[in-house]
Amino acid sequence: MQYREFGRIGWKVSEISFGAWAVGGEWGAVDDDQSIAAMKRALELGVNFFDTADVYGDGRSERLMRRLRKETKTPFHVVTKAGRRLSPHVADGYNRGNLTAFVDRSLQNIGVESLELVQLHCPPTDTYYRPETFAAMDELVKAGKIQHYGVSVERVEEGLKAMELPNVKSIQIIFNMFRQRPAERFLAEAHRRGVATIIRVPLASGMLTGKLTAASKFAPDDHRNFNRHGEAFDVGETFAGVPYDIGLQAVEELKSLVPGGATLAQLALRWILMFDGVSTIIPGGKNPRQIEDNCGASALAALTERQMSSVRAVYDRYIRPAVHQRW
């Protein structure tokens, strides 16, 4: 495993880390023992950074972090998120009282006295124009309940706006072979400002592993079933917002670029690692085999100019018209 500097916080984080949404819920059935086995395998392979949220399985994912801490001596960072417990999910809700309550609940779930990093969980765009929200986060830092804060964003422009706020230390964003606009300006700007980036949905919800087909079936409680058209949350979180049939066609072309001995998932992750502004990638994984596959990307050779331009050509041909202008 290779490590990268986590912005101006300065942690040395594994470039392939662990996204803990799927082990919480909304991806079909999960088994806590298998999830813990996946997380332990990640630690063995050098992963030292876990991304969770208070809403993943209504706290189940955060509680797995607590269990993992109890069952291992290996140190690791846990970063969580706050805001999505709001209903309705509106900018007004990102106030001092609510944020404090969310943080208190996460402290309890994770079983620590201070949270290392809390990300506002894709708040409405208006939130970035409300200094009182960020003043409330500053107060939580002062009180010692949290050490740092950042934001998770849907769109590039929200990320660029968030970077202007002096105490926003990290930005989480979707970036993958099917979501390339962050490479135009966002990543370089984050790098220049010393803001850490956490790259989510790197495998386009599993599509960029090459295992999905037109016949693939998803459980009723899997967002790949119930959010395909954005019925429950931003459609960009499901298959990175790429229409399913178009994604499958693009994946067929990408398969020919996979280096010998590697997998498409590893190519997809290595492609992301080609960009300097990337601090860490958080692929979701539910079992040790997936974790091994994903961590293997860190050992892959850098992609050639030719591979990079071939990926770009596939994007331009199939994906760009449907997604480029949207996020």
Ligand SMILES: NC(=O)c1ccc[n+]([C@@H]2O[C@H](COP(=O)([O-])OP(=O)(O)OC[C@H]3O[C@@H](n4cnc5c(N)ncnc54)[C@H](OP(=O)(O)O)[C@@H]3O)[C@@H](O)[C@H]2O)c1
């Ligand atoms: N708003 C936000 O802030 C937000 C939103 C989304 C995600 N996130 C974070 O980002 C993380 C990653 O995003 P994601 O989980 O949505 O998408 P992802 O990493 O693109 O896809 C993860 C899914 O792909 C499948 N998979 C993973 N590795 C595989 C492999 N090597 N071979 C075959 N299948 C594999 C697994 O599902 P199956 O085995 O079921 O196919 C896994 O759950 C999340 O866990 C979460 O921490 C944050």
